[in-house]
Amino acid sequence: MLDLVRSHVALELKGKLFDTLAAFCDGSELGGEVARLMWINLERYEVLPVRSAITTSGGWKKSRGVPAELEEIEAPARTYPATLSFIHLLNALVPFPPDNLGSGHRVPGIGPYVRFVVEDVLLKIDSREYADPAERWRITDAALEFVQKSLEGFDLSALAIGGQVSADAVQKLIQHPGFGVLLRVLVDSGTRDVLLGH
Numbered sequence: 001m002l003d004l005v006r007s008h009v010a011l012e013l014k015g016k017l018f019d020t021l022a023a024f025c026d027g028s029e030l031g032g033e034v035a036r037l038m039w040i041n042l043e044r045y046e047v048l049p050v051r052s053a054i055t056t057s058g059g060w061k062k063s064r065g066v067p068a069e070l071e072e073i074e075a076p077a078r079t080y081p082a083t084l085s086f087i088h089l090l091n092a093l094v095p096f097p098p099d100n101l102g103s104g105h106r107v108p109g110i111g112p113y114v115r116f117v118v119e120d121v122l123l124k125i126d127s128r129e130y131a132d133p134a135e136r137w138r139i140t141d142a143a144l145e146f147v148q149k150s151l152e153g154f155d156l157s158a159l160a161i162g163g164q165v166s167a168d169a170v171q172k173l174i175q176h177p178g179f180g181v182l183l184r185v186l187v188d189s190g191t192r193d194v195l196l197g198h
Contacts, residue, residue: 002045011073015085022085025092035096038089039110043102047086050112051105067120078131080139087117087142094149094177101175109175117146118184122194147181147195154178 005017025035043050049064066086074080090113100108122143130136154176173179184191
């Protein structure tokens with residue numbers, strides 16, 4: 001199915017494919033295993049361009065993957081079916097963060113996916129035009145759900161206990177999606193403004 005996602009198919013169909021993939025990643029034990037495999041395959045198929053290469057000023061390789069389709073096809077058409085469904089897929093996956101995803105070719109973790117949702121979608125919500133104004137709120141809702149789910153599983157209690165914290169524990173915290181979200185909230189006033197309603 002991910003082969004189809006990488007193909008040049010109608011974005012409405014691509015959105016339905018993302019929705020189908022998300023349906024396999026339910027909250028069950030089997031769904032969690034499917035989600036972990038899905039993360040690996042998203043990385044392998046580069047649905048988001050994640051490997052080191054020359055990037056644009058926005059941080060993404062030109063004309064590749066979901067970010068390129070968002071900017072080059074969906075934004076000019078003022079409709080966002082693939083982006084919305086891709087965020088729904090990420091919402092199904094984020095409760096199951098993989099260990100060391102991408103460690104062979106970039107900093108491990110799901111940082112590129114957090115960056116996409118926060119910087120390319122959420123922070124640009126107000127600057128995009130929408131053929132259907134309700135779609136803006138559906139995208140906002142999905143992106144905020146991603147932020148919420150990322151933070152829900154981010155447990156800092158190991159640091160609060162005191163004493164020695166292992167390097168492995170710190171590495172796990174840094175790779176967690178909640179770390180990327182929290183870092184943006186603490187450091188970037190634009191993210192804070194969007195999340196706190198200006």
